[in-house]
Amino acid sequence: MEYSNLQRQAASLKKSLFDQGYLDEQFCQIEYLQDEASPNFTEEVVSLFFENSTRLMTNIEQAMEKNPRDFSRWDVNMQQLKGSCSSIGASRMKNECTSFRNICGDENAEGCMRSFQNLKREHGVLRQKLESYFQVLRQAGPAVTAARPRGM
Amino acid sequence: MTVEEVKLQAAKANGGHGAKDQFPIGMRVLAVDDDPTCLKLLEKLLQHCQYHVTTTGQAATALKLLREKKDQFDLVISDVHMPDMDGFKLLELVGLEMDLPVIMLSANGETQTVMKGITHGACDYLLKPVRIEQLRTIWQHVVRRRSCDARNNGNDNDDSSKKLQVASAEGDNGGGNRNKRTSRRVRDDNGDDGDDSDENSNENGDSSTQKKPRVVWSVELHRKFVASVNQLGIDKAVPKKILDLMNVENITRENVASHLQKYRLYLKRLSVDASRQANLTAAFGGRNPAYVNMGLDAFRQYNAYGRYRPVPTTNHSQPNNLLARMNSPAFGMHGLLPSQPLQIGHTQNNLSTSLGNVGGVNNGNLIRGAHMPLQDTSKCFPTGPSGNSFANISNSTQLVTTNNLPLQSLEPSNQHLGWLHSSAGPFNSFVGESPQFPDLGRCNTTWSTAVSSSNVQELGQKDRIVNGPKLEPLSSFTEASSQIPLLGNEMQSQVASLASNGLPMPFTQEAVPFAYGSSTNSREMLNNNLALSNSGINSSLPNLHIDGSVFERNIDGSVVTRQTLDGSNSGGGGVPPLQDGRIDHQAVNSHLNYNNELMGTSRLQRGLSGGLDDIVVDMFKLDHADNGVPFIDGDWELV
Numbered sequence: 001m002e003y004s005n006l007q008r009q010a011a012s013l014k015k016s017l018f019d020q021g022y023l024d025e026q027f028c029q030i031e032y033l034q035d036e037a038s039p040n041f042t043e044e045v046v047s048l049f050f051e052n053s054t055r056l057m058t059n060i061e062q063a064m065e066k067n068p069r070d071f072s073r074w075d076v077n078m079q080q081l082k083g084s085c086s087s088i089g090a091s092r093m094k095n096e097c098t099s100f101r102n103i104c105g106d107e108n109a110e111g112c113m114r115s116f117q118n119l120k121r122e123h124g125v126l127r128q129k130l131e132s133y134f135q136v137l138r139q140a141g142p143a144v145t146a147a148r149p150r151g152m
Numbered sequence: 153m154t155v156e157e158v159k160l161q162a163a164k165a166n167g168g169h170g171a172k173d174q175f176p177i178g179m180r181v182l183a184v185d186d187d188p189t190c191l192k193l194l195e196k197l198l199q200h201c202q203y204h205v206t207t208t209g210q211a212a213t214a215l216k217l218l219r220e221k222k223d224q225f226d227l228v229i230s231d232v233h234m235p236d237m238d239g240f241k242l243l244e245l246v247g248l249e250m251d252l253p254v255i256m257l258s259a260n261g262e263t264q265t266v267m268k269g270i271t272h273g274a275c276d277y278l279l280k281p282v283r284i285e286q287l288r289t290i291w292q293h294v295v296r297r298r299s300c301d302a303r304n305n306g307n308d309n310d311d312s313s314k315k316l317q318v319a320s321a322e323g324d325n326g327g328g329n330r331n332k333r334t335s336r337r338v339r340d341d342n343g344d345d346g347d348d349s350d351e352n353s354n355e356n357g358d359s360s361t362q363k364k365p366r367v368v369w370s371v372e373l374h375r376k377f378v379a380s381v382n383q384l385g386i387d388k389a390v391p392k393k394i395l396d397l398m399n400v401e402n403i404t405r406e407n408v409a410s411h412l413q414k415y416r417l418y419l420k421r422l423s424v425d426a427s428r429q430a431n432l433t434a435a436f437g438g439r440n441p442a443y444v445n446m447g448l449d450a451f452r453q454y455n456a457y458g459r460y461r462p463v464p465t466t467n468h469s470q471p472n473n474l475l476a477r478m479n480s481p482a483f484g485m486h487g488l489l490p491s492q493p494l495q496i497g498h499t500q501n502n503l504s505t506s507l508g509n510v511g512g513v514n515n516g517n518l519i520r521g522a523h524m525p526l527q528d529t530s531k532c533f534p535t536g537p538s539g540n541s542f543a544n545i546s547n548s549t550q551l552v553t554t555n556n557l558p559l560q561s562l563e564p565s566n567q568h569l570g571w572l573h574s575s576a577g578p579f580n581s582f583v584g585e586s587p588q589f590p591d592l593g594r595c596n597t598t599w600s601t602a603v604s605s606s607n608v609q610e611l612g613q614k615d616r617i618v619n620g621p622k623l624e625p626l627s628s629f630t631e632a633s634s635q636i637p638l639l640g641n642e643m644q645s646q647v648a649s650l651a652s653n654g655l656p657m658p659f660t661q662e663a664v665p666f667a668y669g670s671s672t673n674s675r676e677m678l679n680n681n682l683a684l685s686n687s688g689i690n691s692s693l694p695n696l697h698i699d700g701s702v703f704e705r706n707i708d709g710s711v712v713t714r715q716t717l718d719g720s721n722s723g724g725g726g727v728p729p730l731q732d733g734r735i736d737h738q739a740v741n742s743h744l745n746y747n748n749e750l751m752g753t754s755r756l757q758r759g760l761s762g763g764l765d766d767i768v769v770d771m772f773k774l775d776h777a778d779n780g781v782p783f784i785d786g787d788w789e790l791v
């Protein structure tokens with residue numbers, strides 16, 4: 001099959017996202033759902049995710065400031081975020097959420113802070129990468145499908 | 153019934169979604185998830201499975217949709233963690249009210265959580281992220297439930313029904329939550345099937361071995377049912393006779409039987425609430441339903457003075473005990489238990505058992521309307537959120553619609569109930585239902601809760617919950633009240649969630665005041681939820697104090713009412729006026745309404761904490777309205 005340069009680029013971007021663990025299989029599921037009825041489904045879901053996750057993270061951050069050591073509250077919020085992350089296949093973020101929750105369980109406030117900073121970073125990186133990916137994808141045209149980059 | 157037949161019926165039941173004969177294609181799913189990302193994804197996944205999907209991000213909306221369009225959904229998928237209502241609560245409510253299969257969704261796969269989902273009645277528990285393969289087979293739950301229903305309905309002999317009833321009755325009496333839930337579910341399956349004489353969109357005219365459309369216990373139907381039961385006498389009401397009396401077509405004995413079970417539970421729950429009310433009342437030495445306002449704090453304190461409860465019958469003694477126990481904690485708890493009426497009523501009244509269930513479970517509106525005023529409110533209020541919800545429900549819409557609720561033989565509670573009823577049409581009918589309420593005190597509780605709830609609904613803004621940071625303004629509650637059944641449930645859910653989450657929800661606010669007091673005593677009465685709610689509520693309502701003024705007003709209003717009630721029924725104090733179930737509804741209504749206006753949630757809340765002195769004073773002021781007999785005297789038994 002002949003792929004345009006852009007398409008190859010998009011595929012490559014996606015592959016690296018998977019290889020580096022930013023995304024997991026769930027992302028493929030989302031792409032699989034994209035069809036003629038909703039040609040931009042994946043992108044829509046992803047942008048919805050970032051909207052939502054940004055809000056959730058703000059909540060968590062505020063909770064950490066205003067409710068110090070309120071681990072159960074932090075945990076509940078983080079659980080929500082984790083669910084969201086897992087739904088789009090944001091693998092690294094999800095792992096960081098799990099880690100945060102564990103640290104929360106240990107009632108380690110400092111550890112939680114650190115974990116949260118990691119999470120914020122991961123969030124930012126993922127967003128950036130996915131934005132680039134979609135940008136290329138849009139430019140490349142509709143040829144790129146939900147093929148698994150790792151050939152799984 | 154073969155699988156093909158089931159499918160065919162399912163397809164027919166799909167009601168115009170274009171895929172009638174292709175079940176599971178076109179299966180109507182309601183998806184609930186507060187996370188928009190997940191919801192969107194879920195929607196797409198379900199659409200890919202060729203289901204017909206409706207989505208909502210709020211449990212409250214989901215309940216509303218389900219209640220309004222009872223027969224338009226086949227399955228519900230809900231997230232566990234939602235801000236406005238605990239997923240488990242929603243699960244319970246849906247299972248009880250609509251008897252729809254509910255699948256839980258969560259990113260949390262811990263055994264405990266999954267266990268909780270299953271015990272709350274989920275027919276499946278899926279972990280996020282959900283894969284499409286998992287969703288492809290969820291239709292099995294619909295089929296399974298329909299097969300069960302068909303099987304239950306097809307067995308038209310008394311034995312099976314009786315067994316169910318016995319099981320549930322025993323479960324109720326034993327107070328086993330699990331039993332109740334199970335038996336309730338069974339009953340739900342049983343009762344929900346069958347033709348609905350009032351609204352039968354799924355009529356297929358097949359024999360009883362076929363899956364029957366769910367019987368929808370509409371207000372009308374339920375009213376007839378209650379009338380028949382009252383006519384026969386709650387103790388003598390057997391399904392066959394009730395069925396004959398009702399003289400309604402397309403209802404089987406099984407339908408009636410299961411409905412009766414729920415009704416009994418409901419009554420039991422109400423009686424429990426009523427006893428709590430009675431205790432409160434007793435504590436305060438007045439018969440004024442305003443006692444309810446006293447709040448559990450006052451109540452608790454008064455207990456020390458010797459609670460007395462009206463002891464109209466031996467039946468009621470049980471509730472009294474409950475009241476005693478439940479005094480403080482009860483409030484909160486009741487609210488919580490709406491979905492599990494068995495738990496509330498388990499201790500005492502057989503009356504409430506079925507009703508309790510019914511109230512909570514049935515087509516929301518119907519039960520609520522009919523029973524809520526009396527029973528649920530009494531039950532619900534003390535328990536808190538659930539109580540409120542019920543009260544609201546009954547008060548606001550439901551009750552209004554069910555003016556004709558037959559007066560049960562709820563005695564002491566009648567007074568209070570009447571009160572409640574007066575606030576809403578249906579309440580009137582309940583006034584007569586006192587026999588089932590062991591204590592007037594209970595009624596009080598109920599009433600207050602009902603009042604508060606009704607007030608909330610009616611007054612809206614006025615009822616701002618003043619105390620406690622967590623108390624949401626009543627307005628929020630009021631808004632919800634527009635959906636009475638929803639409100640009730642929501643309240644319950646809220647209460648439950650409130651309890652568990654430390655009062656996150658506005659709805660719980662209503663009940664919170666009540667729940668506040670209840671946490672301490674009603675351990676037995678309360679189930680986990682209650683306990684949770686109580687602790688949550690208590691902690692969150694530090695500012696509640698008893699507002700004596702409320703009582704005064706209530707006294708005024710209630711006094712009149714009381715007189716009416718007393719005059720008409722008790723004649724000599726003791727037995728609540730509603731003994732024979734006939735009360736001057738008009739008077740009650742007006743008084744109740746008046747009281748309701750006066751009460752306002754805020755007052756109640758204020759009344760709940762602190763100010764015992766005020767309460768005492770008020771309470772005793774109330775007494776003057778009586779036949780000169782202080783509430784403490786006469787037939788009231790010191791607790």
